[in-house]
Amino acid sequence: MVIHTPQIAPPIAVFDLDGTLADTAGDLVGTLNVILEQEGLAPLPLAQARDMIGAGARALIERGFEAAGKELAPSHLDTLFKQFMVHYGENIRVRTELFPGVTAALDQLEAAGFILAVCTNKVEEHSIKLLDELEIGHRFSANCGRDTFPYFKPDPRHLTLTIERAGGDPSRAIMVGDSRTDIVTAQNAGIPVVAVPFGYTDVPVQDLNPDIVIDHFDELFAAVETLMKPLAA
Numbered sequence: 001m002v003i004h005t006p007q008i009a010p011p012i013a014v015f016d017l018d019g020t021l022a023d024t025a026g027d028l029v030g031t032l033n034v035i036l037e038q039e040g041l042a043p044l045p046l047a048q049a050r051d052m053i054g055a056g057a058r059a060l061i062e063r064g065f066e067a068a069g070k071e072l073a074p075s076h077l078d079t080l081f082k083q084f085m086v087h088y089g090e091n092i093r094v095r096t097e098l099f100p101g102v103t104a105a106l107d108q109l110e111a112a113g114f115i116l117a118v119c120t121n122k123v124e125e126h127s128i129k130l131l132d133e134l135e136i137g138h139r140f141s142a143n144c145g146r147d148t149f150p151y152f153k154p155d156p157r158h159l160t161l162t163i164e165r166a167g168g169d170p171s172r173a174i175m176v177g178d179s180r181t182d183i184v185t186a187q188n189a190g191i192p193v194v195a196v197p198f199g200y201t202d203v204p205v206q207d208l209n210p211d212i213v214i215d216h217f218d219e220l221f222a223a224v225e226t227l228m229k230p231l232a233a
């Protein structure tokens, strides 16, 4: 007699990229400033422009122009977006580094049997390139950007389709992110969310009602265990 045990999907942890896994602001704002200067506008200080990150490069350019008080026609935005993509792609890892403790936290999750995935509003090509240059790309079963599906964060389908592509189960998943976009995406997908406070957000992440806020990646595994305990029991 063959006894069939029910197949339980492994747990999955899905990470945002910019402001969560890596501090990318120096290179994103660096490219934004190249565009602004080319348009005759003053470059923005990093401290001001970093919180404009999180909704993709198009939004970053729009927000940069808004901060400079300059109108931007949609057709011109298209041109600048293409220039941004080329310049950023060529300068993606000049000042960008992983946040402290990322590699060890991914090790811990992998050792506990977690599938790992990325769900970012970066375009997929740049997300793949950057994570490879940061030498962690091979760890992720799926790396889904703004252009991977017809939906992108805060649409919860960006997250649920990432989980599906990685071979995970949305009922055994957690999201880790730095912004309102990530928190709203996870909440709308019914998935618990861990927030990091060191990323890019114009309001403190604590005020956005995530399930847990961690100050350092050293705290991630314990946070995930707490949020997933009912599932493991």
Ligand SMILES: O=C(O)COP(=O)(O)O
Pocket (backbone or CB within 6 Å): 016, 017, 018, 019, 053, 054, 055, 056, 057, 119, 120, 121, 122, 179
């Ligand atoms: O704004 C971006 O370029 C992408 O941001 P995200 O990785 O935080 O989704």
Ligand SMILES: [Mg+2]
Pocket (backbone or CB within 6 Å): 016, 017, 018, 019, 020, 053, 054, 177, 178, 179, 199, 200
């Ligand atoms: Mg982010």
